Amino acid sequence: MIPYDYKNIDKKWQDKWEEAGVFHASNDSDKEKFFALVEFPYPSGQGLHVGHPRSYTALDIIARKRRMQGFNVLYPMGWDAFGLPTENFAIKNHIHPEVVTKNNIAHFKAQLQALGFSFDWSREINTTDPEYYKWTQWIFLQLFKKGLAYKKEMSVNWCTSCKCVLANEEVVNGVCERCGSEVVHKVKSQWMLKITEYAQRLIDDLDEVDYIERVKTQQKNWIGRSTGALVTFKTNVNHDVTVYTTRPDTLFGATYMVLSPEYAQIEEWKKEGLIGNVAEVEAYQAEAARKSDFERTEMAKDKTGVKLDGVRAINPVNGEEIPVFISDYVLVSYGTGAVMGVPAHDSRDWEFAKKFDLPIIEVVAGGNVQEAAFTDVETGVMVNSGFMTGMSVEDAKEAIKDYMTEQGFGERKVNYKLRDWVFSRQRYWGEPIPIVHCEHCGYVPVPESELPLKLPMVDSYEPTDNGESPLATIDSFVNTTCPVCGAPAKRETDTMPQWAGSSWYFLRYADPHNSEALASKEALNYWTPVDWYNGGMEHTTLHLLYSRFWHKFLYDIGVVPTKEPYARRTSHGMILGENGEKMSKSRGNVVNPDEVIEQYGADTMRLYEMFIGDFEKSAPWSTSSIKGCKRFVDRVWGLQDMVNDVDGYSPVLVKQIHRTIKKVTEDIEGMKFNTAIAAMMALLNDIDKAGSLSKADYMTLIRLLSPFAPHVTEELWQVLGGEGFCSVADWPTYDEAMCVDNEIEVVVQVNGKVRSRVVVTADADKDTLLAAAKADEKSAAELDGATIVKEIVVPGKLVNIVVRK
RNA sequence: GCGGAUAUGGCGGAAUCGGCAGACGCGCUAGAUUCAGGUUCUAGUCGGGGCAACUCGGUGGAGGUUCAAGUCCUCUUAUCCGCACCA
Numbered sequence: 001m002i003p004y005d006y007k008n009i010d011k012k013w014q015d016k017w018e019e020a021g022v023f024h025a026s027n028d029s030d031k032e033k034f035f036a037l038v039e040f041p042y043p044s045g046q047g048l049h050v051g052h053p054r055s056y057t058a059l060d061i062i063a064r065k066r067r068m069q070g071f072n073v074l075y076p077m078g079w080d081a082f083g084l085p086t087e088n089f090a091i092k093n094h095i096h097p098e099v100v101t102k103n104n105i106a107h108f109k110a111q112l113q114a115l116g117f118s119f120d121w122s123r124e125i126n127t128t129d130p131e132y133y134k135w136t137q138w139i140f141l142q143l144f145k146k147g148l149a150y151k152k153e154m155s156v157n158w159c160t161s162c163k164c165v166l167a168n169e170e171v172v173n174g175v176c177e178r179c180g181s182e183v184v185h186k187v188k189s190q191w192m193l194k195i196t197e198y199a200q201r202l203i204d205d206l207d208e209v210d211y212i213e214r215v216k217t218q219q220k221n222w223i224g225r226s227t228g229a230l231v232t233f234k235t236n237v238n239h240d241v242t243v244y245t246t247r248p249d250t251l252f253g254a255t256y257m258v259l260s261p262e263y264a265q266i267e268e269w270k271k272e273g274l275i276g277n278v279a280e281v282e283a284y285q286a287e288a289a290r291k292s293d294f295e296r297t298e299m300a301k302d303k304t305g306v307k308l309d310g311v312r313a314i315n316p317v318n319g320e321e322i323p324v325f326i327s328d329y330v331l332v333s334y335g336t337g338a339v340m341g342v343p344a345h346d347s348r349d350w351e352f353a354k355k356f357d358l359p360i361i362e363v364v365a366g367g368n369v370q371e372a373a374f375t376d377v378e379t380g381v382m383v384n385s386g387f388m389t390g391m392s393v394e395d396a397k398e399a400i401k402d403y404m405t406e407q408g409f410g411e412r413k414v415n416y417k418l419r420d421w422v423f424s425r426q427r428y429w430g431e432p433i434p435i436v437h438c439e440h441c442g443y444v445p446v447p448e449s450e451l452p453l454k455l456p457m458v459d460s461y462e463p464t465d466n467g468e469s470p471l472a473t474i475d476s477f478v479n480t481t482c483p484v485c486g487a488p489a490k491r492e493t494d495t496m497p498q499w500a501g502s503s504w505y506f507l508r509y510a511d512p513h514n515s516e517a518l519a520s521k522e523a524l525n526y527w528t529p530v531d532w533y534n535g536g537m538e539h540t541t542l543h544l545l546y547s548r549f550w551h552k553f554l555y556d557i558g559v560v561p562t563k564e565p566y567a568r569r570t571s572h573g574m575i576l577g578e579n580g581e582k583m584s585k586s587r588g589n590v591v592n593p594d595e596v597i598e599q600y601g602a603d604t605m606r607l608y609e610m611f612i613g614d615f616e617k618s619a620p621w622s623t624s625s626i627k628g629c630k631r632f633v634d635r636v637w638g639l640q641d642m643v644n645d646v647d648g649y650s651p652v653l654v655k656q657i658h659r660t661i662k663k664v665t666e667d668i669e670g671m672k673f674n675t676a677i678a679a680m681m682a683l684l685n686d687i688d689k690a691g692s693l694s695k696a697d698y699m700t701l702i703r704l705l706s707p708f709a710p711h712v713t714e715e716l717w718q719v720l721g722g723e724g725f726c727s728v729a730d731w732p733t734y735d736e737a738m739c740v741d742n743e744i745e746v747v748v749q750v751n752g753k754v755r756s757r758v759v760v761t762a763d764a765d766k767d768t769l770l771a772a773a774k775a776d777e778k779s780a781a782e783l784d785g786a787t788i789v790k791e792i793v794v795p796g797k798l799v800n801i802v803v804r805k
Numbered sequence: 806g807c808g809g810a811u812a813u814g815g816c817g818g819a820a821u822c823g824g825c826a827g828a829c830g831c832g833c834u835a836g837a838u839u840c841a842g843g844u845u846c847u848a849g850u851c852g853g854g855g856c857a858a859c860u861c862g863g864u865g866g867a868g869g870u871u872c873a874a875g876u877c878c879u880c881u882u883a884u885c886c887g888c889a890c891c892a
Contacts, residue, residue: 222808246892328890538887611818613818617810617811629830674829678829681829682828749824752824752872
């Protein structure tokens with residue numbers, strides 16, 4: 001036996017697979033298709049993180065197993081390469097982002113290839129490739145044409161020192177991450193996408209897909225459907241204020257009203273001189289504007305606010321005049337930007353009322369509202385509520401909605417927390433938004449024939465100091481003519497967010513080189529939906545929701561054949577540093593995958609990534625634990641010296657082999673990779689005990705192990721004279737009858753405590769079991785002189801005899 | 806504050822349905838192999854008691870349901886993740 005030389009073996013088979021195109025998917029095959037997908041990486045300058053291979057290895061194992069089971073498998077990879085870090089690196093080092101991206105991709109690709117993933121590299125995609133983003137732009141134009149893209153004044157984070165727009169991520173504790181200066185809100189006209197139009201469908205269609213439950217829950221909570229009512233309050237100043245509430249039943253308990261500091265009518269009131277304390281109000285508004293969203297939503301903080309002197313609202317059910325406040329806990333972006341304050345039955349309102357000494361009127365009995373807000377809607381009974389008094393909360397909700405509709409001061413309303421998607425970025429390294437602004441024709445789409453609208457290659461892509469995109473300084477890009485009227489016009493200079501390219505990338509894999517369409521109808525019909533998509537929980541509410549939204553839109557306009565993009569979604573846990581904390585450069589606990597591969601080889605790295613723990617949970621890296629996986633690979637290699645000349649499976653191992661096939665086959669489907677590996681280790685221990693194994697035993701173990709450790713098994717397959725590539729050899733099958741024992745050990749309990757064990761035939765019935773249990777010496781001793789109260793017999797498991805002594 | 810999770814030996818974890826807690830691996834201990842270190846092999850390894858057979862206790866904490874609870878229910882504590890105070 002020659003020694004196990006993983007360095008040569010890894011490289012040898014990676015080359016051979018590529019040469020033979022073993023993992024190339026066919027768009028024209030009689031086999032059943034299987035589309036496995038992992039989130040394509042952002043090729044950062046740091047290179048691959050040991051977290052990346054966890055997801056990639058997991059789906060590689062599934063993809064490889066499916067190939068061995070005879071499926072036509074598509075397992076693709078690409079690069080989500082637009083984005084901030086590359087741009088910032090480029091600016092700092094004076095290297096063009098395109099060059100940075102190219103280098104980073106080359107590094108990433110080499111690292112991925114060193115792990116032997118069965119990606120179909122002939123379908124590699126890159127979101128920054130004009131041939132790719134042509135179609136990202138095309139989708140945007142379709143959204144625009146259907147009225148789903150629109151412009152809106154939105155606030156952006158503005159660093160007062162860098163004089164540029166910051167991403168939320170760049171704002172740390174209210175100051176600029178880079179320079180530490182104050183960050184303020186600045187209003188800018190931005191492109192928005194109407195994802196809210198799809199809110200209900202994004203909830204409803206979750207019933208049709210197989211996502212792990214916490215992903216569904218998180219998406220539903222993020223979309224946040226609530227049913228309530230719009231209630232209009234007249235005011236003493238002749239402008240009605242409409243509030244949204246989910247508790248219209250508590251209307252009689254409304255003792256004040258709160259507007260968001262940005263509430264538009266306030267400006268009118270100020271102009272009209274209706275507000276007595278303008279200076280105080282403006283100071284508060286300015287303070288609120290300075291606060292980052294993070295600060296404003298800091299929950300532990302004290303309630304703050306300012307009363308609008310001179311403005312009072314009139315409660316429509318009882319005609320009471322109530323004071324009107326502004327406070328930053330009310331957000332202009334949710335509901336109507338105005339709420340009614342019911343301190344007795346909402347804890348935030350209660351705190352606010354205590355602080356400003358406002359009356360607390362109980363309208364639902366069941367608590368002590370002077371001590372705390374009573375918010376239980378299940379048991380409460382209405383009091384002090386006119387015609388609703390005596391009703392349950394549930395009935396009152398309906399009664400008041402009917403009443404307000406009848407009286408014309410309110411209506412039923414379904415609301416969503418979900419907000420429209422801000423689609424503009426004042427940045428260089430993104431897809432240009434293909435819109436021209438013409439003074440005569442307004443916003444006009446760039447003709448589809450002119451796509452891709454390429455990002456101009458320039459030397460300077462630094463942020464401008466007026467908050468415009470760097471593209472705004474490039475006259476040759478900005479100045480154009482209107483596609484409709486031909487008059488001089490200006491191009492949109494904002495670019496798209498990184499999320500754009502990743503919202504449809506999986507479709508491109510079906511037909512990556514198509515220049516006529518984002519992918520051909522045939523290819524999409526064949527490959528979509530994605531059968532299995534694995535990714536991180538951190539993408540649950542942004543990427544996953546955005547791509548579902550785009551997919552539904554593409555379905556609506558007849559581009560894709562399915563309502564949902566992904567049939568199944570699973571999620572992996574994070575790999576933490578050895579100290580149990582998140583891996584990061586600043587913590588100094590980053591593990592470099594290159595070093596692991598260098599020291600142990602790709603197969604050991606892959607095995608360890610899967611053996612590290614429960615796939616769905618986070619797990620700390622352990623350098624010493626990797627050794628266990630290396631030993632396992634070494635021992636499998638060493639079996640070469642133990643091969644006997646038995647024909648077929650060895651009689652002493654045959655049951656164990658069938659059981660292991662079953663276990664590994666099932667565990668891979670359940671993503672229980674750690675226990676699948678444990679089962680193979682246990683089989684190896686049995687083989688060691690047996691002292692020798694047959695070639696058939698060996699070749700079955702190798703095929704089971706192949707998806708996990710493809711290189712060493714491919715080499716062993718060749719050594720043992722297997723036909724073709726092990727990577728596409730037939731997946732072993734098992735015989736259920738061979739997985740069960742003829743005789744089993746059954747536990748005998750007395751009063752729930754294990755007292756003995758008896759060996760019986762596997763199919764022994766209850767009476768036989770009970771008789772055997774009672775006949776057993778040890779249990780008989782326990783039963784001696786006691787009264788049997790109850791006898792429980794679970795065939796195949798145990799006998800429990802309950803006695804009284 | 807809201808939402809979502811998690812808690813099992815020294816460590817990572819295992820335990821279809823409520824049915825033998827601790828599979829598998831790391832580490833550790835002892836022994837063998839080796840010039841030595843590493844490697845490899847053998848045995849042991851949840852805690853208390855016992856030479857042992859065995860026995861008592863044990864899955865963050867407190868209750869409960871059950872013949873039987875890591876698993877179900879109620880309360881509670883700690884930790885992690887997300888967040889847009891969602892009215």
